[in-house]
Amino acid sequence: MSRQDALVSADWAEQNLDAPNTVFVEVDEDTTAYEGGHIPGAVKLDWKTELQDPVRRDFVDKAGFEELLSSKGISNDDTVILYGGNNNWFAAYAYWYFKLYGHQAVKLLDGGRKKWELDGRKLDTEVPQRSQTQYTAKEQDTSIRAFRDEVVNAIGTKNLVDVRSPDEFSGKLLAPAHLPQEQAQRGGHIPSALNVPWSKAANEDGTFKSDDELRALYEEQGLDSSRPTIAYCRIGERSSHTWFALHELLGETDVKNYDGSWTEYGSLIGVPIETGPGQSGSGKS
Amino acid sequence: MCSAPEQTAELPAGTDLTKESVLVGKVTNGGSPVGGAFVRLLDRTGEFTAEVVSSASGDYRFFARPGTWTVRALSRSGNGQTEVSVGGPGLFTNEVQVA
Structure with a gap:
């Protein structure tokens, strides 16, 4: 890729x-x-x-x-x-x-x-009519999807990348700052996770940063590219953005998205949770 | 800044202003509201925190914890930003002028 x-x-x-x-x-x-x-x-x-x-x-x-x-x-x-x-x-x-x-x-x-x-490019309100097809999907490729047991086992062994904002990572907020904060769950992050907000991979206009900038970003935050990586956020969408940057743009081979993310992990009974800024520099805001 | 604003987007049901701090405001250009602007909430280190698109009346809203924030707007008619200090729970208003 x-x-x-x-x-x-x-x-x-x-x-x-x-x-x-x-x-x-x-x-x-x-x-x-x-x-x-x-x-x-x-x-x-x-x-x-x-x-x-x-x-x-x-x-x-x-x-x-x-x-x-x-x-x-x-x-x-x-x-x-x-x-x-x-x-x-x-x-x-x-x-x-x-x-x-x-x-x-x-x-x-x-x-x-x-x-x-x-850019002021054209937008349209007309809904296109496309004829029905016979689409055939493959079985899920779980080499890119992480589930909760794997995530718990990854603590301290694989790269865990929490891509939420520093305030969500530390446990001060339970959702991004433009959404209501209504979730009934614990705040914090998975122990040993690095906090590299997904948005750091994007420029202000929404384009992705260059490969060199991306590589420097994750290296600086302590990502060990010799280890497999699991990215997570709150519901798995922001971490898809980071999965894309790592797996599709930088060509890292073993990268999974944990779509259960914090809404699942932060509601599990008995799993360890860490609060505060964690180990990576970016959480110390 | 904690007083009720003259006009805001309606807050979602269940918002508790005795516990939450809510930052609302308008994007304007020469006094006219700018809808469809990309409004970014940046923390005091300049780090991106959240982004919304302003409504037709130029309104935006963030749930921001107490602290100093920059609200930056990008629009076809230009960009602009302003700083806002959120002191505690309650409603905070500001305005971003783009040019």
């Missing part, structure tokens, strides 16, 4: 809006953003209602993912270009999710909605 395989620029996107076998897909934290205007021809995926199982706390299963992509008119041989708001954090989550179910030809639009809008 490299930057060329995983990212497309806004210029490239604008020139390839009508390219064959290319589908633009918007995935936003604000699930109403699409309706207000989207990249012409893009379809919408709702991370909350379409990518999550409506009953169990898990993703839709393989059959559900096949049905979803078929209904969106996405084929196995299509290249999917994902983009979204808030520095692509839910688009990165969808990227990881597509990879989880074995869709290899997927890329992120660098900068997402923010750069597109700040």
